[in-house]
Amino acid sequence: xxxxxPSRKGLESNDxxxxxxEPGEDNVSILRGFIGPSQRxxxxxxxxxxxxxxxxxxxxxxxxxxTADVLNNNLGKxxxxxxxxxxxxxxxxxxxxxxxxxxxxxxxxxASVHVGRLNxxxxxxxxxxxxxxxxxxxxxxxxCTNVCGICICLPATLPE
Amino acid sequence: MAIDLAERVEAxxxxxxxxxxxxxxxxxxxxxxxHVCASKDEAEVLFREVKxxxxxxxxxxxxxxxxxxxxxxxxxxxxxxxxxxxxxxxTRYYGMYLPHSPSNAPEAxxxxxxxxxxxxxxxxxxxxxxxxxGEPLPDCWYDERxxxxxxxxxDARVGRLLFKEDGDRVELVDGAGEVVFSINSIANEAMSFxxxxxxxxxxxxxxxxxxxxxxxxxxxxxxxxLLRLAS
Numbered sequence: 562x563x564x565x566x567p568s569r570k571g572l573e574s575n576d577x578x579x580x581x582x583e584p585g586e587d588n589v590s591i592l593r594g595f596i597g598p599s600q601r602x603x604x605x606x607x608x609x610x611x612x613x614x615x616x617x618x619x620x621x622x623x624x625x626x627x628t629a630d631v632l633n634n635n636l637g638k639x640x641x642x643x644x645x646x647x648x649x650x651x652x653x654x655x656x657x658x659x660x661x662x663x664x665x666x667x668x669x670x671x672a673s674v675h676v677g678r679l680n681x682x683x684x685x686x687x688x689x690x691x692x693x694x695x696x697x698x699x700x701x702x703x704x705c706t707n708v709c710g711i712c713i714c715l716p717a718t719l720p721e
Numbered sequence: 722m723a724i725d726l727a728e729r730v731e732a733x734x735x736x737x738x739x740x741x742x743x744x745x746x747x748x749x750x751x752x753x754x755x756h757v758c759a760s761k762d763e764a765e766v767l768f769r770e771v772k773x774x775x776x777x778x779x780x781x782x783x784x785x786x787x788x789x790x791x792x793x794x795x796x797x798x799x800x801x802x803x804x805x806x807x808x809x810x811x812t813r814y815y816g817m818y819l820p821h822s823p824s825n826a827p828e829a830x831x832x833x834x835x836x837x838x839x840x841x842x843x844x845x846x847x848x849x850x851x852x853x854x855g856e857p858l859p860d861c862w863y864d865e866r867x868x869x870x871x872x873x874x875x876d877a878r879v880g881r882l883l884f885k886e887d888g889d890r891v892e893l894v895d896g897a898g899e900v901v902f903s904i905n906s907i908a909n910e911a912m913s914f915x916x917x918x919x920x921x922x923x924x925x926x927x928x929x930x931x932x933x934x935x936x937x938x939x940x941x942x943x944x945x946x947l948l949r950l951a952s
Contacts (some may be wrong), residue, residue: 571933591886593916604763609883618883634917643886651898671903679930682903683945 580627581642589626589642592618592649596628596639607641619650662713725746733816737779740814741772748800755766757795767861777849779815784892786849790862791950797821805881819835865944868936870924873951874943882947884916902947908938915942 568574594607599619605700606617624647631638643649671682749764751757758764770793778786788794801807801821841849847858868874882893882901891912893902904912910928914921926935942948945951948951 581908593884594915607883610881616881616883631917638917650897651761651883671900674941676941677931677934678905678907679934679937680905681938681941682900683941684899684901712829 577627577629577642586645588645588648590645592620592641592643593631593638594641595637596617596641607639608698611636617652619652620647624648724728734780736816737814739774741769741776743772743809743810743814745800745806746804747806748796748803752796752799755799757799765797767793768800768858770859770861771797771800773850773854774796775819777846777853778819781849781851782844783838785838786841786846789843789846790867791864792861792867793944800855805884863944864950865940867950868923868940868943870936871922872930872939873922874939874948875920876918876948876950877940878947879916880919884912902942902945904938908934910936915948946952 581630593608594609594617595611597606597608597614597617601619603622604619605622605625606619608614608617610616620641620643624644625641626644628642629640631640671684674681674683745768748768749761752764752767753761758767770790774788774793774797776784783911798821800810808818811817836849847862848861850858879893882895885892885894886906886909889904889906891901891909892900893916895901908928908930911926911930914925918925921934923939924932926938930938939948943950
């Protein structure tokens with residue numbers, strides 16, 4: 562645990578910061594989402610969206626270092642600090658332990674984009690000819706059957 | 722009989738081709754007055770692409786040729802608003818009204834429900850365009866090349882992905898636990914904002930990014946369908 566020296570001028574440390582520093586600097590990761598119940602004792606589920614509850618991660622409460630409200634989100638979205646290396650499980654229709662996939666394999670599937678100081682990596686399958694389908698799960702993809710939100714000129718829609 | 726049909730098709734094709742030189746000064750004027758376009762040249766180029774899109778669409782009806790460009794689609798919308806002129810244009814050059822449907826429009830009943838028309842990919846569209854017009858597909862067909870500081874963008878997918886800050890990277894993770902997008906932490910503040918905002922102007926991105934970096938970040942997210950352009 563990091564040693565905390567009290568301020569000589571009696572200035573109070575930020576509570577969240579203090580908790581986040583407890584496991585040691587750089588030993589926490591941050592997730593954002595909506596906290597929901599888990600069926601496992603001692604766990605919570607964090608949902609990415611209120612509109613789409615098909616994606617969530619299950620986190621042991623013991624691995625949660627701190628939580629706080631997301632600024633300007635009045636629906637209750639939370640920032641959750643977790644210990645780095647904590648076992649979190651992504652829940653969808655099947656369960657995939659997060660982080661089990663070797664990082665190299667993921668990187669091989671990523672296209673790199675460098676602009677100025679930005680170093681971006683985008684999954685290659687997200688290329689132009691692949692489009693997020695209208696399916697509301699938010700994760701499945703299909704060949705573009707329609708360009709998201711844009712119009713089409715349908716052939717032969719008028720009676721012949 | 723077959724010759725008649727072939728001749729009629731050829732005649733219709735020739736008529737449709739003349740639509741490419743059709744001019745609509747009233748539309749150009751509106752595009753400038755409404756600040757849809759920044760210059761007359763830009764308006765003319767975008768309207769030319771609308772006409773080319775119509776032509777390509779009707780010349781090969783064996784596939785559904787989607788509208789791939791937000792900017793060109795926007796000009797098509799403006800043209801449709803001139804209802805009488807649009808209908809006259811369609812009838813004169815194509816012999817029918819060219820329907821304009823949002824991609825989520827309820828499907829119209831088909832004459833033959835078992836018949837499905839294949840949808841062309843962007844690559845196929847680009848190849849078809851370049852074959853017919855003998856020139857590369859212009860930049861206005863690529864939404865990501867039309868991102869600037871004053872462009873408004875909408876969330877297409879970001880808000881439904883898990884946002885994870887991990888050391889020196891910010892990651893967007895999908896339901897399979899795979900990283901869809903990752904960026905170094907210099908964009909942390911901008912990415913937090915993007916994840917929370919349903920819609921925003923590129924110039925509004927907070928943090929330390931310079932203008933070119935804001936544009937590059939949004940353009941990359943647009944190109945990969947995580948954000949989309951708005952009007």
